[in-house]
Amino acid sequence: MKHIIAVLLENEPGALSRVVGLFSARGYNIESLSVAPTEDPSLSRMTIQTAGSDDVIEQITKHLNRLIEVVKVVDLTEGAYTERELMLVKVRAVGKEREEMKRMADIFRGRVIDVTDKSYTVELTGDQSKNDAFLEALDRSAILETVRTGACGIGRGERILRA
Amino acid sequence: MEISKAEMASAATAANSAASSSSPVDLRGGEILVKALQAENVKYIWGYPGGAVLHIYDAFFKQDTIQHVLVRHEQAAVHAADGYARATGDVGVALVTSGPGLTNAVTGIATAYMDSIPMVIISGQVPTAAIGLDAFQECDTVGITRPIVKHNFLVKDARDMALIMKKAFHIARSGRPGPVVVDVPKDVSFNKVPYHGYPETVEMRSYNPVRKGHSGQIRKALQLLMAAKRPYIYTGGGVLLSNASAELRQLVDMLGYPVTNTLMGLGAYPATDPKFLGMLGMHGTWEANNAMQHSDVLLAVGARFDDRVIGNPKHFAQNERKIIHIDIDPSSISKRVKVDVPIVGDVKDVLIELIAMIKESGLKPDSHALGAWWSTIDGWRQRDCMKYDSENTEVIKPQKVIQTLYNLTKDADAYVTSDVGQHQMWAAQYYKFNEPRRWINSGGLGTMGVGIPYAMGIKLAKPESEVFCVTGEGSVQMCIQELSTCLQYNTPIKILSLNNRYLGMVRQWQEIEYSGRYSHSYMDALPDFVKLAEAYGHVGMLIERPEDVEPALREARKLKDRTVFMDFRTDPTENVFPMVQAGKGITEMLLSPEDL
Numbered sequence: 001m002k003h004i005i006a007v008l009l010e011n012e013p014g015a016l017s018r019v020v021g022l023f024s025a026r027g028y029n030i031e032s033l034s035v036a037p038t039e040d041p042s043l044s045r046m047t048i049q050t051a052g053s054d055d056v057i058e059q060i061t062k063h064l065n066r067l068i069e070v071v072k073v074v075d076l077t078e079g080a081y082t083e084r085e086l087m088l089v090k091v092r093a094v095g096k097e098r099e100e101m102k103r104m105a106d107i108f109r110g111r112v113i114d115v116t117d118k119s120y121t122v123e124l125t126g127d128q129s130k131n132d133a134f135l136e137a138l139d140r141s142a143i144l145e146t147v148r149t150g151a152c153g154i155g156r157g158e159r160i161l162r163a
Numbered sequence: 164m165e166i167s168k169a170e171m172a173s174a175a176t177a178a179n180s181a182a183s184s185s186s187p188v189d190l191r192g193g194e195i196l197v198k199a200l201q202a203e204n205v206k207y208i209w210g211y212p213g214g215a216v217l218h219i220y221d222a223f224f225k226q227d228t229i230q231h232v233l234v235r236h237e238q239a240a241v242h243a244a245d246g247y248a249r250a251t252g253d254v255g256v257a258l259v260t261s262g263p264g265l266t267n268a269v270t271g272i273a274t275a276y277m278d279s280i281p282m283v284i285i286s287g288q289v290p291t292a293a294i295g296l297d298a299f300q301e302c303d304t305v306g307i308t309r310p311i312v313k314h315n316f317l318v319k320d321a322r323d324m325a326l327i328m329k330k331a332f333h334i335a336r337s338g339r340p341g342p343v344v345v346d347v348p349k350d351v352s353f354n355k356v357p358y359h360g361y362p363e364t365v366e367m368r369s370y371n372p373v374r375k376g377h378s379g380q381i382r383k384a385l386q387l388l389m390a391a392k393r394p395y396i397y398t399g400g401g402v403l404l405s406n407a408s409a410e411l412r413q414l415v416d417m418l419g420y421p422v423t424n425t426l427m428g429l430g431a432y433p434a435t436d437p438k439f440l441g442m443l444g445m446h447g448t449w450e451a452n453n454a455m456q457h458s459d460v461l462l463a464v465g466a467r468f469d470d471r472v473i474g475n476p477k478h479f480a481q482n483e484r485k486i487i488h489i490d491i492d493p494s495s496i497s498k499r500v501k502v503d504v505p506i507v508g509d510v511k512d513v514l515i516e517l518i519a520m521i522k523e524s525g526l527k528p529d530s531h532a533l534g535a536w537w538s539t540i541d542g543w544r545q546r547d548c549m550k551y552d553s554e555n556t557e558v559i560k561p562q563k564v565i566q567t568l569y570n571l572t573k574d575a576d577a578y579v580t581s582d583v584g585q586h587q588m589w590a591a592q593y594y595k596f597n598e599p600r601r602w603i604n605s606g607g608l609g610t611m612g613v614g615i616p617y618a619m620g621i622k623l624a625k626p627e628s629e630v631f632c633v634t635g636e637g638s639v640q641m642c643i644q645e646l647s648t649c650l651q652y653n654t655p656i657k658i659l660s661l662n663n664r665y666l667g668m669v670r671q672w673q674e675i676e677y678s679g680r681y682s683h684s685y686m687d688a689l690p691d692f693v694k695l696a697e698a699y700g701h702v703g704m705l706i707e708r709p710e711d712v713e714p715a716l717r718e719a720r721k722l723k724d725r726t727v728f729m730d731f732r733t734d735p736t737e738n739v740f741p742m743v744q745a746g747k748g749i750t751e752m753l754l755s756p757e758d759l
Contacts, residue, residue, distance in 0.1 A: 014305060025310050058497065063494050
C-alpha cells in the first residue's frame with residue numbers, strides 16, 4: 001500500500017544521504033522523494049513516497065526516527081492530508097497538434113510555460129494520479145521529455161508537523 | 164600546549180577553568196580534541212599514527228593523563244577499545260589516520276555497532292581543501308562508515324571541535340549505545356582558534372532518547388506476568404549495557420520464573436543458579452529452547468529475537484504466547500516477532516518500576532501452575548543435552564579445556580574473551596558466567612580476530628584481573644600481530660587456542676549440511692605457535708594429552724606477568740551440540756552425534 005511519509009530533519013550536509021542509505025540498506029522502496037529547507041532554514045522537510053505492508057511501514061518510521069538528525073516523522077497517509085506534485089512535460093506541437101496540445105493542457109489546468117515552433121512545455125500541478133492521467137491522455141510519441149518533483153504532502157487542517 | 168597533571172587533576176575543573184576564564188586561550192584543533200577527551204575522563208586510547216593525524220599525535224605527546232596504546236593494525240585498535248568498553252561500561256576510544264587507517268578500522272566499528280557498544284572513533288582526514296580531489300590517503304570516511312555507526316561527524320572548523328566531541332560522547336553512551344566516528348581534517352587539527360572550554364551539557368532537538376518506560380504498559384506487563392502459567396524470562400545484551408543485572412536478579416527472585424540469556428547476555432543472571440536454563444538459540448540448551456517455544460508469557464528484556472535465537476520464525480509462531488518486550492530501541496520491537504506489550508525504555512529504569520509495581524500490587528505468581536511448569540522443565544533437563552565424551556583419555560576434548568578453565572577460575576577475578584567459531588560456542592556453553600561484563604565476544608557481527616585485542620584492552624584497564632582469550636587456530640591468526648602490543652604495554656593475557664586444524668564451525672556445517680565436502684576448511688602449514696609466541700617475547704605451550712590440560716592451565720596462571728599462548732591440540736572431529744540447523748525451529752535440535 002502507498003504511504004506518504006513526512007520527515008523534518010536538521011538541514012545539515014549528509015542528512016539526506018543518511019535517509020536514502022537507510023532505505024537501500026534495509027531494502028525499503030523509495031518511489032519518490034522531495035526535499036527542501038523550510039521557513040526555518042535550519043530545518044529541511046522531506047516527503048517520501050513508499051510502499052509496503054503495515055509492518056514494513058512501522059519499521060521505516062521507527063528507523064527514520066532513530067537517525068540522529070531526524071527531528072520528527074509522520075506517516076501522512078494515517079490521516080487526512082493533501083499531496084501535490086509538479087510536473088513539466090515537453091510535448092511535440094507541430095501543425096494541428098498545437099491546438100490539440102493547448103486544449104489538453106487547459107483541460108488538466110496546466111499552463112504552457114515555454115513555446116517553440118515545434119514544442120510546448122506544459123506545467124502541471126496535482127496529485128500524482130492526475131499527472132499520470134495527463135501523460136496517459138497524450139499520444140505517447142508526442143511526449144519528448146518529462147520531469148516530476150515527486151509527491152509533496154501536508155496534513156489537513158489542524159494536523160501540523162513542527163519541530 | 165602544556166597540560167600539567169595538576170591542571171588536569173579533574174576533568175570537570177579543567178573544563179570549568181577554561182570556561183570561566185575571561186579571555187579564551189587560542190588552541191589548535193588537535194589540542195582541543197585532547198582537552199575534550201580529558202574532560203570526558205578518557206584514560207586510554209588505542210591508535211595508530213599517520214600523516215593526517217600528526218597534529219593530534221603532537222597534542223598527545225604534550226599531555227600525560229591519557230595513555231595511548233600503539234597497536235599493530237587499526238582493526239585491533241578499535242577491537243581493544245571495544246573490549247575495554249564492554250568490560251568497563253565506559254566509552255571506548257580509538258584513533259586512526261585517514262584512508263587505509265580508517266578502512267582497516269571498519270571491521271572493528273561494524274563489530275561494535277552490531278553489539279551496541281559505546282565508542283568514539285577519531286579518524287584523520289586530508290585537509291579540507293583537498294577533500295574530494297582523490298588526495299593521498301583520502302577516503303570518504305563519513306560515507307563509508309555511515310551504515311555501521313550510530314552517528315558520524317566531519318569537523319569542518321576547529322571552532323566546532325569541542326561541541327562535536329561533546330555530542331559524540333553523548334550520542335555514543337546514551338539511548339541504545341553505539342560507535343560514533345569523528346572525522347578530523349588535517350588543517351582543522353592544526354588551526355588555532357579561541358577555546359572557550361568544554362561544554363558541560365548538550366541539547367539536541369533531534370535526539371532525546373527515552374529512559375522511563377510507559378507506566379500503563381508496565382502495568383499491562385505486570386498483569387500478564389502474574390497470570391502466566393508457563394512464564395519465561397529471556398534476556399540479552401541490553402541488560403548488561405544498562406547495568407541492570409541486579410534488578411534482573413531481584414525480579415527473578417521475586418517471581419521464581421525460569422530465565423535464559425542470549426550469547427550477548429551471559430552473566431546478566433548467574434549461570435549456576437537453578438532458575439537459569441542456560442543459553443538459548445542455535446547452540447542453546449534443550450531446556451532453554453523448549454521453554455522458549457512452550458512458554459505462554461514471554462518477558463524479553465534487552466534482547467532482539469534475532470535469527471540465531473528464535474530459529475525459523477514460522478516454527479516459533481506455531482505456539483501461542485503473549486510477548487512483553489522491554490527495549491530502549493523502538494525499532495527492535497516487533498521487528499522479527501510480533502509483540503503484545505512493547506515497553507520502550509532503559510532496561511534498568513523499567514525493571515525498577517516493574518519490581519515496585521509487583522510489590523505494590525500484592526499479586527503473587529500462580530504457584531500451582533508454576534510448579535507444573537518447573538516439573539516440565541526438569542523433564543527437559545533430564546536429557547542432559549550438554550553431555551559429551553568427557554572421560555576420553557586419547558584426545559583432548561575442547562569442552563574439557565573450557566570446563567577445566569572454569570573449575571580453576573570460578574572464584575577468581577577473571578574475564579573471558581573469545582573469537583568466533585566452535586570455541587566461542589563451547590566457551591559460552593561450558594564456562595558458567597555468574598557476573599555481568601565478564602564474557603566478552605562478538606555476537607552480532609561474528610568477527611574472527613577480536614579475541615586478543617579484546618583481552619589486551621581489558622587487561623590494560625584491569626591489571627589485577629586475569630584475562631583469558633579462548634580462541635582457535637583460525638581466528639587467532641586474524642589479529643595475532645597484537646602479541647607484539649601485549650609485550651610493549653605489559654598486558655599479560657592467557658590465550659587458550661583450541662587447535663583442531665580446521666575452521667571448525669565451517670567444517671561442522673560442511674559435515675552436516677554439505678555431506679562432508681570439506682571445501683577449504685582445513686588449514687595446512689600452520690605455524691609453530693609455541694615458537695611464534697616465543698618470537699613475540701611470550702611463553703608458548705603445546706598441550707597434546709588430556710591429562711596435561713589442567714597442569715598446563717595451572718602453570719600458565721602462575722606466570723602472572725607473562726602472556727602465555729597455549730596451543731591445545733583438540734579433537735578435530737568434535738562438533739558443537741546442541742545445534743539447530745539453518746531453517747529449523749528452535750526445538751528441532753540435534754543433541755549429539757547420534758542425531759546426525
